[in-house]
Amino acid sequence: MPERRVTVVSKVGLHARPAALVAKAAAAQPVTITIRKDGTTPVEAGSILGLMTLGAACGDEVVLAAEGDGADEALDHLADLVASELD
Numbered sequence: 001m002p003e004r005r006v007t008v009v010s011k012v013g014l015h016a017r018p019a020a021l022v023a024k025a026a027a028a029q030p031v032t033i034t035i036r037k038d039g040t041t042p043v044e045a046g047s048i049l050g051l052m053t054l055g056a057a058c059g060d061e062v063v064l065a066a067e068g069d070g071a072d073e074a075l076d077h078l079a080d081l082v083a084s085e086l087d
Contacts, residue, residue, distance in 0.1 A: 002071045004064045004079040010086045013057035018086035023048040025081050029074035031066045038063070045078060 010018040026033045026045035034042035035051065037060060043050030045064065056062050062082065064075050 001065050001067045002075055004075045006062055006064060006079045006082045008056050008058055008060050008062060009083055011058050012087055013060065014051045014054060014062075014082070016052075019048050019051040021086050022078065022081055023051055026074075026078055029066070029077070030070040031068040031074050033064055033066045033074060033078055035065075036063050037061070 008014055012018060014022060023046050026035075029046075033045040035045040035054065035056075036042040037054060037056060040054065042063075042065065043054055045051065054062070064078055064082070066075050
């Protein structure tokens with residue numbers, strides 16, 4: 001299963017507006033993408049609530065994972081988004 005490790009750049013982490021933008025982008029992908037912090041259970045990246053309960057703050061590393069046709073492209077797209085300033 002392809003994975004991407006990404007550092008959260010947004011000052012508020014994956015909360016509120018950044019979470020909504022990431023969830024919208026993840027839901028638009030042709031594969032289901034999960035996201036987790038090390039030592040936690042993965043949540044669906046397409047869920048705003050899931051992203052917010054993850055508690056990913058600025059500077060935290062998260063792991064994105066997906067499986068199926070188009071997984072690599074979807075992960076690249078979402079990794080670029082998480083690694084950008086979304087505030």
